[in-house]
Amino acid sequence: MNKNSEIRSFKKLTLKELKEEVKIIKDQLPSDEKKVITYSKNFTLSLSNYCINQCGYCYYNYKIPKLNGEGNVILLSNDQMVTLTQEALQYKCKEALIMSGERPGSFAEVKKELEKLKYSDFIEYVKDICTYLLDFKILPHTNLGFLTYDEMKELKKFNASMGLMLESTSMNFFNKGKVHEHSLGKLPVKRIEHITNAGKLKIPFTTGLLIGIGETIEDIIKDLYLIKNIHTKYGHIQEVIIQNFVNKEGIPYQPKKPINLQEMLKITGIARIIFENEISIQIPPNLIAGFEKEFIDMGIDDFGGISPITLDYINPENQWPQIDNLYKICKDKDYFLKERLPIYDKFIIKEGFCPENIKKVIDNMNLDD
Numbered sequence: 001m002n003k004n005s006e007i008r009s010f011k012k013l014t015l016k017e018l019k020e021e022v023k024i025i026k027d028q029l030p031s032d033e034k035k036v037i038t039y040s041k042n043f044t045l046s047l048s049n050y051c052i053n054q055c056g057y058c059y060y061n062y063k064i065p066k067l068n069g070e071g072n073v074i075l076l077s078n079d080q081m082v083t084l085t086q087e088a089l090q091y092k093c094k095e096a097l098i099m100s101g102e103r104p105g106s107f108a109e110v111k112k113e114l115e116k117l118k119y120s121d122f123i124e125y126v127k128d129i130c131t132y133l134l135d136f137k138i139l140p141h142t143n144l145g146f147l148t149y150d151e152m153k154e155l156k157k158f159n160a161s162m163g164l165m166l167e168s169t170s171m172n173f174f175n176k177g178k179v180h181e182h183s184l185g186k187l188p189v190k191r192i193e194h195i196t197n198a199g200k201l202k203i204p205f206t207t208g209l210l211i212g213i214g215e216t217i218e219d220i221i222k223d224l225y226l227i228k229n230i231h232t233k234y235g236h237i238q239e240v241i242i243q244n245f246v247n248k249e250g251i252p253y254q255p256k257k258p259i260n261l262q263e264m265l266k267i268t269g270i271a272r273i274i275f276e277n278e279i280s281i282q283i284p285p286n287l288i289a290g291f292e293k294e295f296i297d298m299g300i301d302d303f304g305g306i307s308p309i310t311l312d313y314i315n316p317e318n319q320w321p322q323i324d325n326l327y328k329i330c331k332d333k334d335y336f337l338k339e340r341l342p343i344y345d346k347f348i349i350k351e352g353f354c355p356e357n358i359k360k361v362i363d364n365m366n367l368d369d
C-alpha cells in the first residue's frame with residue numbers, strides 16, 4: 001500500500017475499529033508493560049519568554065499581554081531559580097523542564113541580563129542551571145526551540161533528555177494570516193533538522209504534534225510517518241506528544257471550529273498504529289481532563305510531566321491533575337500509573353544515549369520516593 005492509500009484507509013476507520021487495532025498492537029507487549037501508564041513528577045523553569053517567532057496560537061510569547069497581569073521574564077533570576085528548586089525538592093520532583101522562547105539570547109534586553117550575570121551567551125547560562133540542578137539530583141529536560149547541532153551537542157552533557165515539538169510541517173501555515181506567518185523558526189526544514197540532529201547525537205528525545213491549528217488529517221498522518229521515519233533511522237525518540245490546541249483570550253488565532261474529542265481520539269489511535277509499540281504516546285492530561293479513559297483505550301502510555309508547583313505556562317488556565325486522582329482513573333481501567341524519569345529506562349542502558357555524569361546522578365537518586 002502506498003502512503004496515499006494508507007491515509008485513505010486510516011480516514012475510513014471508525015473509533016471502534018481503531019480501538020480494536022490498538023488493542024491488537026498493545027497485546028503484543030510483555031505482560032508487565034501492557035497495563036502501565038507513566039508520568040514524570042516535574043517542575044518548570046521558564047527561563048525567558050522572549051522569542052524571535054510570533055505564532056498565532058501562542059500565549060507564552062513576551063508580546064502577548066497576560067490576562068492575570070503577570071509580567072514578562074527577561075531572564076529567570078538566580079533567586080527565583082533557587083526558590084523553585086528548593087520547593088521542587090520538597091515535593092520530590094525528579095525532572096526540571098527547562099524552557100524558553102526561541103533564541104532569547106538574540107534580544108538586547110536578555111543580552112544585558114546575561115552580561116550582568118557574566119555569561120557569554122544564553123547556552124552558557126542554561127548549562128550552569130543544569131549543573132546546579134544535577135547537584136541536587138534533579139534531571140534537566142531542555143526545550144529551548146530550534147538549536148544548532150553544536151548547541152545540542154553541548155547541552156547533551158547536562159541533560160537527561162531534550163525536546164522540540166514538530167507541531168506541523170504544513171507550509172500553508174506560513175501564508176498571510178496563518179499561524180506561522182511570523183514564525184520562520186517553525187519552518188519544517190529547521191524542525192526536521194533539529195530532530196534529526198538529536199538522533200545523530202543520540203539524545204533521548206521528545207517531539208510531538210500540535211493539533212487544531214488549521215492542519216488537515218492528511219497533514220497529521222504525514223507528520224506521524226515523518227517522525228516514525230526519523231526514529232527508524234536513529235532510534236532516539238522516546239515519546240510523541242499529541243497535544244490539542246486550547247483556545248485562549250488575547251491571542252491572534254481564534255479557530256472557527258475547535259478540535260473535538262472524536263478527532264483527537266482518532267489521531268491518537270492512528271498514531272499508535274503507525275508507531276506500533278516502538279514509541280510512547282503522551283497526552284497532556286490537563287488538556288483532556290475527564291476523558292483520560294477514552295485515550296487509554298486509544299493506546300496512550302504516558303501522561304508526561306506533571307508539576308505539583310509550577311503552571312503549564314503554555315496553557316496556564318488548565319491546571320495539572322492530582323496524581324492520586326490520575327492513579328485512580330488508571331486503576332479503574334485496570335492500568336497502573338507509574339512514575340518515570342525524563343529519560344526512559346531503555347535509553348539509560350542504550351549505548352551512547354545517557355552520559356556518564358547523568359547515569360551517576362540516576363544511580364544516586366532515591367527512585368522509591
Ligand code: SF4
Pocket residue numbers: 051052053054055058059060061100101102145183185
Ligand atoms: S516559538 Fe514557541 S514561544 Fe515562540 S511564539 Fe511560537 S509557540 Fe510561542
